[in-house]
Amino acid sequence: GAVVSQHPSRVICKSGTSVKIECRSLDFQATTMFWYRQFPKQSLMLMATSNEGSKATYEQGVEKDKFLINHASLTLSTLTVTSAHPEDSSFYICSASLLSGDSNQPQHFGDGTRLSIL
Amino acid sequence: AQRVTQPEKLLSVFKGAPVELKCNYSYSGSPELFWYVQYSRQRLQLLLRHISRESIKGFTADLNKGETSFHLKKPFAQEEDSAMYYCALRGTGRRALTFGSGTRLQVQP
Numbered sequence: 299g300a301v302v303s304q305h306p307s308r309v310i311c312k313s314g315t316s317v318k319i320e321c322r323s324l325d326f327q328a329t330t331m332f333w334y335r336q337f338p339k340q341s342l343m344l345m346a347t348s349n350e351g352s353k354a355t356y357e358q359g360v361e362k363d364k365f366l367i368n369h370a371s372l373t374l375s376t377l378t379v380t381s382a383h384p385e386d387s388s389f390y391i392c393s394a395s396l397l398s399g400d401s402n403q404p405q406h407f408g409d410g411t412r413l414s415i416l
Numbered sequence: 417a418q419r420v421t422q423p424e425k426l427l428s429v430f431k432g433a434p435v436e437l438k439c440n441y442s443y444s445g446s447p448e449l450f451w452y453v454q455y456s457r458q459r460l461q462l463l464l465r466h467i468s469r470e471s472i473k474g475f476t477a478d479l480n481k482g483e484t485s486f487h488l489k490k491p492f493a494q495e496e497d498s499a500m501y502y503c504a505l506r507g508t509g510r511r512a513l514t515f516g517s518g519t520r521l522q523v524q525p
Contacts, residue, residue: 332512341517395511404450405513407460
């Protein structure tokens with residue numbers, strides 16, 4: 299149980315285009331999902347916390363207009379990289395916690411999306 | 417601010433040898449500490465967390481608040497333990513995780 303599906307797994311596109319990445323919790327509901335970014339040989343850096351039915355909470359230094367997050371349901375969050383440029387190339391990973399009053403629920407991670415902007 | 421430090425990028429041991437993956441943290445409150453593992457071509461998955469005080473796949477980790485450490489240990493390494501290991505911290509009232517830079521464990525036959 300507790301599977302998080304992330305799609306697409308890899309995307310290559312031209313500079314200036316927008317790219318949407320989906321994160322789905324397949325067998326559980328998640329009021330909160332998280333979006334991380336990972337550069338080669340570096341750690342996962344939290345970009346934003348996605349809250350179902352409300353605005354996402356962005357970490358300092360992350361551009362809200364650049365990385366649009368929508369959490370329309372308890373099982374789906376999307377990250378849209380708008381007007382992507384080569385410096386946006388990275389590995390993006392989402393995670394989700396089970397809907398529960400227990401704040402100690404662990405996070406379950408998707409497989410990640412490798413984004414390459416030419 | 418919270419920070420997680422994993423000083424070793426790579427740890428190489430022989431099968432049967434003891435393993436200790438180091439993790440130190442910086443946090444002013446009472447954190448929750450986790451170890452996540454990523455096997456080759458697989459997603460990141462939870463290995464263990466300090467509040468459970470359990471042993472998973474022979475691994476244990478004890479939270480040492482005095483030394484602000486949460487080192488991961490296993491007495492006898494196995495080849496299938498080869499993977500990337502991340503230490504992570506969750507602060508009070510937060511649900512997001514702060515990750516260390518990761519340590520790659522290589523267990524040689």
